[in-house]
Amino acid sequence: MALSSESVAAWSGIELVERLTGGARNEVVLARRGGRRVVVRQSGRSLPALEWELDLLDHLASHGIGVPRPIVTDDGRRHVDGVHVHEFIDGRQPRDRRDWRRVIDVLTTVHELTTGWPQRPGFASSRQLLSADRGGDVRLDAMPPEAVRAVRTAWQPVLTGPECVVHGDVNAGNVLVDGAHVSLLDWDEARTDVPWFDFASIPEDVAVPMDRQTLVTAGVAWEAATCWIPEPEYAARRLAELSNRSG
Template structure:
């Protein structure tokens, strides 16, 4: 190794670096051990399995090596000479990412690899509104921190959330965690990285999942452009709203839990996404 530059962004507690080898080649290396977050190595193992199995036509950096040794997992990918989308989002970059996500969903439908269903992947997590409702009923949380509109509509949100698994079902391989920090823009391509959460579900799921972060990060006219994109792809509006409600509940419920080991900033990020998702839910439902 000749040099290494640490890369910022994302929420992994491990190492992420762009490395120049002595022969001039460049690779991207990520590594994590069982401390401080014992779940992190399994995510790297999942990413290795999924990335290695993706079709070569997918805009994903190839996996060059995976090493699993004494609890540590090290992955080496082909380095991409790209950049993350600007923050706040620029309109042209937003359109590029939306178009790339649409193309990727076509390429990966039906899923070319074995992966968990979206219900198996997220079923335990997407019960936020029901858990908040139960905590309120039990007197464990007065929900004073929650937006008054959400408190007024808590029962409706919990009821609608319960239908999200059927709404999100499908045959496409979805990324499951599409955000600006998992995208690299090159001169000619939009590369999608970090695939440990991949699952099989509705081909439009990633756009709904990305929406709250895009709204939070100031993409121009974000909700309207997201809605137009989903409509153009033929996504059922009621199913989209159902999944979005479940997503908002996930973010908001998790935002008030203790932070995971080694991830002290993730709860604030989830709160911001939850509040952005709630704005989009209100826009779509028109509930009072």
């Protein structure tokens, strides 16, 4: 559903301005309200999965983590049929090792704050997916058997430690740095899992808390599995990369 003025009628005074880049699976639009910039997003998740995400953002924000802060409707609702509005966050993308070390510190705090967090409705962790065949965007039941074996084998080495919330899509486009403060955007792919997946895409010149090749291989496998249905061409490239890394 394309966002329109009717989509945001429950929030008085919002004027849609332009679509923002980065929302590959969900429409994200810059808007204004009373001279202030806000962001409007249409989630494609089930309502229980969206409620889980908004509860998570409230929890993280209450502990000082930089995340999109929801703006409630005029009558106090956090979303209307999957449409939600949040405050605009200023900042720039991380550009050096100092920035990325701060990102790692924030991610580590997120993991500590959410150890034992309940699984997102409809999702599954990599541990669960060793026997289950679907969860969230992962559809192992749609992949060839040899591909399923490959991704499960790639996940095995990182299945250590307690589970917590992982952001699920850590990349420069989802991180904003403002001075010493780091904000993490777009929690659409967040789930409960082992924490190591969040470090798989950290730049190579920045130290990560596990063997880098193991992390990257597990991350490539996750992307192949989670993109198999919505982005099949990309998933096929990631599966070929996984084969090369494992060969």
